[in-house]
Amino acid sequence: MSRIPVHTTDNAPAASQETLRHLEKRFGKVLNIHGEMAHSPVVLAVYAAVNEAIAEHGTFDARTREAIALAVGAVDDCTYCQSAHTIGAKNAGFTEAETVAIRRGVADVEPRLAALLEVVRETAGEVGEVSDTTWDKALAAGWTDTELTESFVHVAANLYTNYFNHLARTDLDLPAAPALDA
Incomplete structure (x- = not known):
């Protein structure tokens, strides 16, 4: 409650x-x-x-923004955000199975997006720290340092809502995201 x-x-x-x-x-x-x-x-x-x-x-398209939000919501275990962004990701063209895979960190998405999501997961999960290996892999995949820098604000915006939902214990008023253990 x-x-x-x-x-x-x-x-x-x-x-x-x-x-x-x-x-x-x-x-x-x-x-x-x-x-x-x-x-x-x-x-x-x-x-x-x-x-x-x-x-x-911002320069990221809806598909990229929603993938970031799903990844951050999963790292932070925010049920509300994972549910909301599952809807958004499906509206942006992902299948439900792809939304689950993104949340699990095993999405078979295009390599460029996968490299960005690695940066995002490390940013969210390691208090802003991203390894040189992960950063360089994203650059090699075609992301610019400007885009990788922009990813930070998307992570921060999602952390803001994730943390708020944890603090408030926000009741879910959207369809629940599929369970990850399924």
Whole structure:
């Protein structure tokens, strides 16, 4: 059970209402995570600002962003994010089986994406540390140092929501991602 009240656009603090309305429009409803973040306007504002910066300046396509989110959600064992990004990844063209494989870290995806996901997993799982071997493998696969640097903000944005969900114990209001042990 969630520790934090889930607000609606009507009962959220005034400073959160506009952002919450925007997110409701984008996702078709107020997701539990957003309604909980709205409880503290600064939490919701930071989430929105990071996502706005990614939308404005980011260079990764939806497929790459969702693969990153699945990998980070799996590293951090965030049920909510794995569920949300399974939906997003399927909308971006992945099959359900591919979403499970990405989460397991064994996806048979194109080698270039696989090399980026290695960087992402190490970034998330090793407190920002990435081995020279992993970094060089990603460069050899065709990623630029600028793109590898950009991957950091995607990891950080996903860590933000993962950690928030762990803190809040956000109740799942989306279809659950397939189990990894299946």
